[in-house]
Amino acid sequence: SLAKAEHACSDVFYHASDKIIASMDEFDATAISKTLWAYAKLGESSPELFDAAADVLIERLDEFDARATTNLIWSYAKIGHTAPKLFEAVADKVIENIDTYYSQDLAMAVWSYATLGYSTPELFNAVAAKAIPMLEAFPAQSLKNLLWAYAKSNNRSLDLFDAAIDTVTNKIGLFKSQELSNTLWSYAKLDIAAPGLFDVAADRIIKILDKLNVQGISNILWSYAKLGHDSPELFKAASVKIIDNLDDFYAQALSSTLWSYGNIGRPSPELFAAASDIVINKLDTFNEQSISNTLWSYARLGEKAPELFDAAASVTIGKLDKFKPQALSSTLVSYAKMGHASPAFFDAAAEEIIKKMSSCNSQHISTTLWAYATAAYPSPALFDAAEDEVLKKIDTFSPLAISNTVWSYAKLGYDNPQIFESMSKASLDNMEAFTELDLSMTLWAYSMIGHTSPDLFDGAADEAMKKLETFNPKALSSIVYAYAKIGHSSSDLFDAVAAEAIKKAGNFGQQSIANTMWA
Secondary structure (H helix, E strand, O other): OOOOOOOOOOOHHHHHHHHHHHHHHHHHHHHHHHHHHHHHHHOOOOOOHHHHHHHHHHHHHHOOOHHHHHHHHHHHHHOOOOOHHHHHHHHHHHHHHHHOHHHHHHHHHHHHHHHHHOHHHHHHHHHHHHHHHHHHHHHHHHHHHHHHHHHOOOOHHHHHHHHHHHHHHOOHHHHHHHHHHHHHHHHHHOOHHHHHHHHHHHHHHHOOOHHHOOHHHHHHHHHHHOOOOOHHHHHHHHHHHHHOOOOOOHHHHHHHHHHHHHHHOOOOHHHHHHHHHHHHHHHHHOHHHHHHHHHHHHHHHHOOOHHHHEEEEEEEEHHHHOOHHHHHHHHHHOOOOOOOOOOOHHHHHHHHHHHHHOOOOOHHHHHHHHHHHHHOOHHHHHHHHHHHHHHHHHHHOHHHHHHHHHHHHHHHHOOHHHHHHHHHHHHHOOOOHHHHHHHHHHHHHHHHHOOOOOHHHHHHHHHHHHHHHOHHHHHHHHHHHHHHHOOOOHHHHHHHHHHHHHHHHHHOHHHHHHHHHHH
């Protein structure tokens, strides 16, 4: 009764737990289920009671019907109390009696397992199979809980999510703001595209924006950005709401929101300008990934914020040891793309990367080196330290990583014969995967550093001729410039480039014309 009335009375619950434990055998299934439900409903934690109940319940599960069973595991999930053996036994019971479970029971069951981190594939498979034919019977809240559970457990049940699209779309007006936010998040979390649903949802969200809290807005925009589903009207309307409530945004929500605009490529100068001061004031509460994502967003959209980048550099230097290689390399790239000089940060970051070099993968290494080269900030110690890791991991370098690496060495004038020779062999092994940009950057690097590699240039010529239609004027001029600069003759390539250049002559800039004619 206290729980039903939502009347907290901790002393009563605390003193009652010992009595309940002592007389647990006298409780029938309904009484046990209601008791645990009451504790969970009011957030009254009693580890001893829940542990004692779990031991008793395993032996008495046959007494519980579907609703009592789901109420039982909901209580454990709601209070955050793990009970692996009990949940294992309950999973078997649910699977065995799945036909007796209604929509709310099914949703509550998987929600409880997901909340406590129990993936239990057999249970989730059985629930999906049962739920799909009866999705229309699911209320909006149960639909949200069902889909959220699969997303939280990383259980990518395509049949379930595909089947749910029409149901969610048809019931979109019945979803409360938080329910809709969690549902869209579930699709995005599992990378399941649902364009029709997201289009209809955008119209609904715009109408209920005032009812969404900070987390709801952040999750919704993240979902659209994660799936690459652009909705100009939604992002525009959301920016007005966000600007009016920026003070309420905590670090993770603010970072995620800005990342969403950056990832979808949706400029919002007013939002980013207003957010800059808020971010600066709250920088001490930003973790490493939030700092990295925020700066990346500004750089991605070209939104200049020099004060923010200065402040972020100072804060970042103090917590560099907490940065993972990915976040650190992304942060450096942001400074480089924005052309924002920060010598102290780049010096400190180089020292930190050298310490963590062995844990860097090919992408981390190549993008980090690219950032230093793009910023025209020499770091001999960093480039020397990178050599061993590049050579060890050469087989893992993608065409983009190869081109970025050799370009970076060449751009800063670091001649490293071992790097260039190894990259040449790696390029030849994967030449078909090189894009026009990869090819032009790679060949430019070899020509600028003066590293002759006849096999590489012969192989690149053959590959380039297959793809010349995709080359823009800058890439066309860059590739013939590289051959001429290194002195490597390839008449077939030059004839093919000439023919392609004539087709695209109207798009050539002055520098591209000059480089092509010189070559």
